[in-house]
Amino acid sequence: MSTHVIPHHFDNAEQAYQSSKLGFWLFLVSEILLFGGLFVAYIVFRSLYPDMFHEASGELNRIMGGFNTIVLICSSFTMAMGVNRVQHNDPKKAVMFLAITIAFAAIFMVIKYFEYSHKIHLGLLPAGFYHYDGITHPRAPLFFSLYFVMTGLHGVHVLVGMGLITWVLLRVKRGDFSNQYYTPVELVGLYWHLVDLIWIYLFPLMYLIG
Amino acid sequence: MSDHKHDHRKTYLNVWFILMALTVITVVAASINFGKINLFIAMAIASVKASLVILYFMHLKGDATLNQVVFLSAFGFLAVFVLLTLSDVIARPPVAPVVVTKIQGITGNQGVVMARLRNSTPEQIQKGKAIYMAQCATCHGENADGLGPAAVAFNPKPRDFKSGYWKLGGEPSRVYHTVENGMPGTPMPAFKGLTPEDRWAVVHFIRSFSPNTPADTRATLALIGLKPDGTPQSVSTEKVIPELPVDFIIEQIVKENP
Incomplete structure (x- = not known):
């Protein structure tokens, strides 16, 4: 059963929950603006070198990117189901859904690993590390700088999300949550959906602009 | 927390199905050459998918009004960020073609x-x-x-x-x-x-x-x-x-x- 004590500076559980949630939405806003800066760089350079983006994007593997999109959407679904089960006092199923979410995240990272190692092998690397002669445009390294920084930052978020989901999974197992208190699960869920949200834009912008 | 008492599971399943379908559609649409419209199609589909995730998975629909305003403000700030930066880029004279030759x-x-x-x-x-x-x-x-x-x-x-x-x-x-x-x-x-x-x-x-x-x-x-x-x-x-x-x-x- 839940042993959660409401912090003394809140009137009641509802107020504590809403405050945590507002704080977390604000954090998600800052996350969007963090990625926003990279998207602005993408937009500017793409408007300067449209042909180069077209050519360089063709080097990315659409099948792997598309598969990863599906993996993340499924993980977002199982995350939502996990949060739902915690809210309905069903920790057994909640643990199962959270574990599946972590598994999907791991699949995503494994595919990312294969994509990255292939790019590194070919020399499709950022800026000065670039050494690939299959693309004629002299500005091609720029695309791969953006590719690695944007998908890399997203990948870091996936890893952090895996850690956070593991943490709430263990707490669900321990019986920390109930339909009266489940704030951490809900917030980790929001974080995970944002990770999915960013990939929903990264996928077409990086892989599909051909 | 009263708004979480009813079960959303059916909604989640429907949203998941639509998201999967939209992913397939966006990949197929990208493989057909519509010229410049390709980008708009891809971005429109991505935005529909993003809206579904925000409204249903993150249940911003039905959340406190303050939370809705806060989260949507991010996109307002993002628009300012993009438009002000682009106003500079667009105002610059084109230089690239001259230089390459x-x-x-x-x-x-x-x-x-x-x-x-x-x-x-x-x-x-x-x-x-x-x-x-x-x-x-x-x-x-x-x-x-x-x-x-x-x-x-x-x-x-x-x-x-x-x-x-x-x-x-x-x-x-x-x-x-x-x-x-x-x-x-x-x-x-x-x-x-x-x-x-x-x-x-x-x-x-x-x-x-x-x-x-x-x-x-x-x-x-x-x-x-x-x-x-x-x-x-x-x-x-x-x-x-x-x-x-x-x-x-x-x-x-x-x-x-x-």
Whole structure:
């Protein structure tokens, strides 16, 4: 059963929950603006070198990117189901859904690993590390700088999300949550959906602009 | 927490199904060439998917009004960020096409350029001084004595050009090769961002300090792709990838628009 004590500076559980949630939405806003800066760089350079983006994007593997999109959407679904089960006092199923979410995240990272190692092998690397002669445009390294920084930052978020989901999974197992208190699960869920949200834009912008 | 009492599971399943379908649609749509509309289709589908995730998975629909305002404000800020940046980019005159053709005229015939530039001239030394002060002096020192402000942090220390000692050889071609490729195992970086013209200018400037300035031999000339007599190879075996350093672009634009 839940042993959660409401912090003394809140009137009641509802107020504590809403405050945590507002704080977390604000954090998600800052996350969007963090990625926003990279998207602005993408937009500017793409408007300067449209042909180069077209050519360089063709080097990315659409099948792997598309598969990863599906993996993340499924993980977002199982995350939502996990949060739902915690809210309905069903920790057994909640643990199962959270574990599946972590598994999907791991699949995503494994595919990312294969994509990255292939790019590194070919020399499709950022800026000065670039050494690939299959693309004629002299500005091609720029695309791969953006590719690695944007998908890399997203990948870091996936890893952090895996850690956070593991943490709430263990707490669900321990019986920390109930339909009266489940704030951490809900917030980790929001974080995970944002990770999915960013990939929903990264996928077409990086892989599909051909 | 009352708003979570009812079960959303059916909604989640429907949203999941729509998201999967939209992913397939966006991949299929991208494989058909609609010209410029492709981008708009992809972005429209992504935005529908994003809205579904936000409204149902993150249940912003039905959340407190304050949370809705806070989260949607992110997209307002993002719009300001994008539009103000783009207003600058769009207002700039187009420069790229002019530059590309110009540069290829020079680097396309690299051997000839190399053969010409490897002979030191007073103009080159003067030009090299300016580049040296900007690129090299921090480590090698303003007086070329290896005592730049950053030298303290380095091991091995930067070369004192007045010593007459050259680790990788003092022939013009060898010094050029070191400037171009750096010195592995030391902090000396590769200056691939400089044009061959600028690299040669620096080489001639550096060598003007040294009491030990050996002339090129067959071997050192081969290092920069020249024949033993110092003339260019008739057929270049290496593929030349033109580079466009900002300074060079500006220089070209100024030359073209007096």
